[in-house]
Amino acid sequence: MSLRRxxxxxxxxTLLLPWGGCQYAKELExxxxxxxxxxxxxxxxxxxxxxxxxMTDGVxxxxxxxxxxxxxxxxxxxxxxxxxxxxxDDEWLAYSRQMFELFPSQPxxxxxxxNDSLARKKVTLxxxxxxxxxxxxLSVTDxxxxxxxPTIGALNGDRVYLxxxxxxxxxxxxxxxxxAPGDVNVSGSKVYGGIEGRWQxxxxxxxxxxxxxxxxxxxxxxxxxxxxxxxxxxxYLLPKGRVVLPRQDLKKIVEIYSSENRxxxxxxxxxxxxxxxxxxxxxxxxxxxxxxxxxxxMISQSWRSILLRWLNQFYRAILSDRYLPLGEIxxxxxGQLTDNYIEPxxxxxxxxxxxxxxLETARVTAAYPLEIQNEKNQSIVSGAVIIEEDSEAILTVSxxxxxRLFGMTFLAMSVITLxxxxxxxxxxxxxxxLNRATQGVINAEGExxxxxxxxxxxxxxxxxxxxxxxxxxxxxxxxEYLKSLSGKLSHELRTPLAMxxxxxxxxxxxxxxxxxxxxxxxxxxxxxxxxxxxxxxxxAATRVxxxxxxxxxxxxxxxxxxxxxxAAYQSANKTKRILIxxxxxxxxxxxxxxxxxxxxxxxxxxAIDFTADEGVIKFSVTVDLTSCHIVVSNDGPLLPVEMQHxxxxxxxxxxxxxxxxxxxxxxxYIVKLIVEFHAGQVSARNRAELNGVEFSxxxxxxxxxxx
Amino acid sequence: MNKNIAIVEDEDSIRENYRDLFTRQxxxxxxxxxxxxxxxxxxxxxxDLAIIDIGLGDDVEGxxxxxxxxxxxxxxxxxxxxxARDSELDIVSGLRLGADDYLTKETSxxxxxxxxxxxxxxxxxxxxxxxxxxxxICDLLYLNLERMTAHWKSQQVDLTxxxxxxxxxxxxxxxxxxxxxxxxxxxxxVVDENTVTSHIKRLRKKFIALxxxxxxxxxxxxxxxxxxxxxxxxxxx
Numbered sequence: 046m047s048l049r050r051x052x053x054x055x056x057x058x059t060l061l062l063p064w065g066g067c068q069y070a071k072e073l074e075x076x077x078x079x080x081x082x083x084x085x086x087x088x089x090x091x092x093x094x095x096x097x098x099x100m101t102d103g104v105x106x107x108x109x110x111x112x113x114x115x116x117x118x119x120x121x122x123x124x125x126x127x128x129x130x131x132x133x134d135d136e137w138l139a140y141s142r143q144m145f146e147l148f149p150s151q152p153x154x155x156x157x158x159x160n161d162s163l164a165r166k167k168v169t170l171x172x173x174x175x176x177x178x179x180x181x182x183l184s185v186t187d188x189x190x191x192x193x194x195p196t197i198g199a200l201n202g203d204r205v206y207l208x209x210x211x212x213x214x215x216x217x218x219x220x221x222x223x224x225a226p227g228d229v230n231v232s233g234s235k236v237y238g239g240i241e242g243r244w245q246x247x248x249x250x251x252x253x254x255x256x257x258x259x260x261x262x263x264x265x266x267x268x269x270x271x272x273x274x275x276x277x278x279x280x281y282l283l284p285k286g287r288v289v290l291p292r293q294d295l296k297k298i299v300e301i302y303s304s305e306n307r308x309x310x311x312x313x314x315x316x317x318x319x320x321x322x323x324x325x326x327x328x329x330x331x332x333x334x335x336x337x338x339x340x341x342x343m344i345s346q347s348w349r350s351i352l353l354r355w356l357n358q359f360y361r362a363i364l365s366d367r368y369l370p371l372g373e374i375x376x377x378x379x380g381q382l383t384d385n386y387i388e389p390x391x392x393x394x395x396x397x398x399x400x401x402x403x404l405e406t407a408r409v410t411a412a413y414p415l416e417i418q419n420e421k422n423q424s425i426v427s428g429a430v431i432i433e434e435d436s437e438a439i440l441t442v443s444x445x446x447x448x449r450l451f452g453m454t455f456l457a458m459s460v461i462t463l464x465x466x467x468x469x470x471x472x473x474x475x476x477x478x479l480n481r482a483t484q485g486v487i488n489a490e491g492e493x494x495x496x497x498x499x500x501x502x503x504x505x506x507x508x509x510x511x512x513x514x515x516x517x518x519x520x521x522x523x524x525e526y527l528k529s530l531s532g533k534l535s536h537e538l539r540t541p542l543a544m545x546x547x548x549x550x551x552x553x554x555x556x557x558x559x560x561x562x563x564x565x566x567x568x569x570x571x572x573x574x575x576x577x578x579x580x581x582x583x584x585a586a587t588r589v590x591x592x593x594x595x596x597x598x599x600x601x602x603x604x605x606x607x608x609x610x611x612a613a614y615q616s617a618n619k620t621k622r623i624l625i626x627x628x629x630x631x632x633x634x635x636x637x638x639x640x641x642x643x644x645x646x647x648x649x650x651x652a653i654d655f656t657a658d659e660g661v662i663k664f665s666v667t668v669d670l671t672s673c674h675i676v677v678s679n680d681g682p683l684l685p686v687e688m689q690h691x692x693x694x695x696x697x698x699x700x701x702x703x704x705x706x707x708x709x710x711x712x713x714y715i716v717k718l719i720v721e722f723h724a725g726q727v728s729a730r731n732r733a734e735l736n737g738v739e740f741s742x743x744x745x746x747x748x749x750x751x752x
Numbered sequence: 753m754n755k756n757i758a759i760v761e762d763e764d765s766i767r768e769n770y771r772d773l774f775t776r777q778x779x780x781x782x783x784x785x786x787x788x789x790x791x792x793x794x795x796x797x798x799x800d801l802a803i804i805d806i807g808l809g810d811d812v813e814g815x816x817x818x819x820x821x822x823x824x825x826x827x828x829x830x831x832x833x834x835x836a837r838d839s840e841l842d843i844v845s846g847l848r849l850g851a852d853d854y855l856t857k858e859t860s861x862x863x864x865x866x867x868x869x870x871x872x873x874x875x876x877x878x879x880x881x882x883x884x885x886x887x888x889i890c891d892l893l894y895l896n897l898e899r900m901t902a903h904w905k906s907q908q909v910d911l912t913x914x915x916x917x918x919x920x921x922x923x924x925x926x927x928x929x930x931x932x933x934x935x936x937x938x939x940x941x942v943v944d945e946n947t948v949t950s951h952i953k954r955l956r957k958k959f960i961a962l963x964x965x966x967x968x969x970x971x972x973x974x975x976x977x978x979x980x981x982x983x984x985x986x987x988x989x
Contacts, residue, residue, distance in 0.1 A: 539836035543857035547769030550861045613974030642973040
């Protein structure tokens with residue numbers, strides 16, 4: 046794996062940054078929430094105390110009486126304006142309705158046995174108080190609408206009974222019916238007068254909207270619906286109950302603590318709203334209508350909010366949401382509260398709840414039980430104070446924190462990633478450069494091509510670079526020493542040689558020697574001559590180098606030179622067949638004639654030594670645009686493969702036995718020196734047909750001329 | 753009259769060997785191990801010929817200094833460098849300092865003796881009137897075999913003994929190619945073929961210094977060298 050890739054993986058660890066930040070934001074949010082829940086609970090406790098104090102003043106929930114069924118009372122909402130008695134539900138849409146599914150209680154005529162599904166009836170009920178009258182909106186499903194037919198004597202057609210029970214449990218009934226959509230006929234008990242209403246057909250059945258004076262509402266009442274056809278009559282009874290009206294006295298207490306953002310509700314032990322104050326009054330239909338503007342707002346918001354939502358979901362998805370419950374979306378606190386909400390409170394437990402309805406909206410709900418002293422001075426939990434507070438602020442803080450966190454993390458990650466990439470790029474570039482430089486330093490022949498430059502960077506790679514430079518210079522010194530060794534050695538050997546030789550010569554000159562002694566002296570001379578030859582040859586390379594360094598280049602014509610040389614070679618070596626093949630062009634190159642001639646001399650010498658009599662030695666020249674190739678090829682024994690690279694080194698010879706004179710392998714070394722002086726390349730290889738050897742020299746060409 | 757030869761050589765055994773060899777040949781030999789003692793002796797009395805090693809003890813260039821001093825004292829005394837060094841630089845420096853010849857220590861005593869006799873003879877010959885039969889004239893080159901001097905276009909060419917022998921070998925049969933081996937033999941000096949090349953190079957330079965158009969020593973590539981004056985021009989007249 047490359048360094049760059051490794052660092053890229055390390056970059057991934059910066060992902061821990063947003064994770065950690067998110068954890069922090071969550072902690073922050075939890076703390077804020079807990080604080081706000083605690084605050085609300087404290088407020089709820091205070092309200093609860095005040096409410097219960099006011100209760101002990103003699104005012105209590107009217108029906109603190111187990112005999113009364115609390116379940117199905119009608120709640121009268123506070124209304125802003127009088128309901129328009131028209132049978133349409135426009136003004137009621139804002140209020141939650143009580144829904145009932147009723148089955149016939151007393152089938153009076155059973156001429157046709159109806160099945161359950163047909164007999165079942167859905168009734169919705171909602172009431173509202175304005176000034177001194179209660180308006181009720183009743184919606185009834187009826188697939189067999191039948192109007193009152195006055196031509197039939199008895200009561201007939203669909204109708205609604207209102208049963209009122211006075212404090213002596215006597216029943217007073219008011220009948221509401223109509224013979225056509227419009228105002229209803231009110232008949233029956235005169236005790237509960239002042240009732241008027243309007244009947245309107247709907248697709249499912251009919252609506253009945255009626256108004257009755259407040260004074261008739263002290264007592265329990267029950268609504269009975271009669272679904273009549275010509276064949277049968279079915280009676281549906283709504284549960285008996287009481288109209289629960291908002292307690293204005295309690296409202297005054299809670300109003301002190303409520304605000305635009307905070308709603309305070311007092312419920313009784315049956316979870317019916319007894320007082321309600323706070324934002325709902327200012328922004329009615331907070332929930333039913335808020336969907337549209339919110340979603341429009343969502344759409345109209347830019348990509349940023351989409352991104353934010355996505356990021357939020359993403360983080361909620363990858364992070365444990367243990368501390369951050371997304372509150373189930375409950376309906377508004379209206380009418381009668383659900384059991385699971387009120388049960389714990391009625392057992393005397395305080396409750397705090399965090400609910401999040403929308404991304405940007407959350408609602409804190411706190412509740413505190415309401416304890417009222419009874420006659421026996423016992424505290425009885427008879428209700429609860431519930432406070433809702435919109436806590437956009439907290440959400441905004443945490444969301445802003447998260448979004449800012451994301452922004453900053455993204456920026457930090459980008460910067461870190463970029464920095465690491467750049468860093469790794471520079472690092473691997475430097476290492477690669479060093480690698481390439483060190484690879485190129487020593488060629489296959491073990492020679493230094495270039496001098497490494499010492500890095501000035503003060504780090505480990507710089508150290509490595511400097512180590513390489515030191516290594517190279519030491520190696521270079523050693524190589525130089527090895528190269529100069531033979532020259533130095535020959536120089537040092539000359540003096541002792543001269544000592545031996547002059548001594549021998551002195552010995553020869555003295556007259557006292559007999560013949561046998563002269564033989565030994567002669568042998569000593571022979572050995573001396575051989576030694577002298579070796580010493581000379583050892584320094585020959587140095588002398589060639591010296592003459593090369595003094596040589597000058599001039600434009601010369603290769604083919605002419607080669608033809609002259611080969612002619613001379615042919616006349617000097619009659620036993621070998623020396624051939625030449627050159628192109629037609631005149632090949633101009635920049636060189637030194639003496640050195641080139643010397644080079645060809647050495648190549649020829651070498652070829653002659655390995656070629657049998659009558660063998661062929663061939664000089665051939667080919668040329669392309671920038672360089673010419675001179676191949677000297679001879680029949681002869683093949684080169685050992687492992688020697689092909691060393692062949693041009695000094696003191697390397699592949700001659701099997703020393704012939705007439707010692708061979709120190711200098712010839713080809715001189716060839717190499719001269720070729721390098723001419724910026725060329727030389728190589729030796731066996732011929733493709735494996736019947737000989739060829740030496741190939743490539744030299745740069747100055748230009749070509751036609752003859 | 754026995755000639756005085758001064759040998760300056762730091763290596764004891766070689767010095768003594770040379771002393772014995774030259775003494776046996778009838779020379780009066782004075783040997784010195786270092787440049788200072790030699791110089792002191794030269795200031796007392798000049799030798800007829802001096803053989804000087806370049807490296808003298810710790811002074812690696814002591815021979816060059818001594819040569820310079822001696823040449824300052826006398827322009828006539830023949831000086832031969834006899835050194836283990838054979839680099840082109842040393843040879844050129846030695847000859848430039850006024851030495852008459854530069855021999856390596858591989859040179860046999862017989863060859864050294866030949867040089868010594870030749871140089872002494874030349875000194876002698878310079879003091880005598882010229883003998884016409886001892887001269888060789890080839891084109892514009894005039895060689896005096898007795899004095900071992902050469903003139904090109906009537907200007908003296910300052911040649912060492914070795915160089916004189918090489919020129920003589922080439923000129924004696926103009927137009928004929930002399931191989932390097934032949935030239936080596938003629939120079940009576942153990943020089944290898946590379947040395948012949950550098951000798952020829954030096955020779956050309958000396959002639960060209962006198963005559964920019966000099967082109968008489970031709971290279972026969974692969975064979976050797978020959979002396980040939982081009983037909984063109986007025987050189988023959």
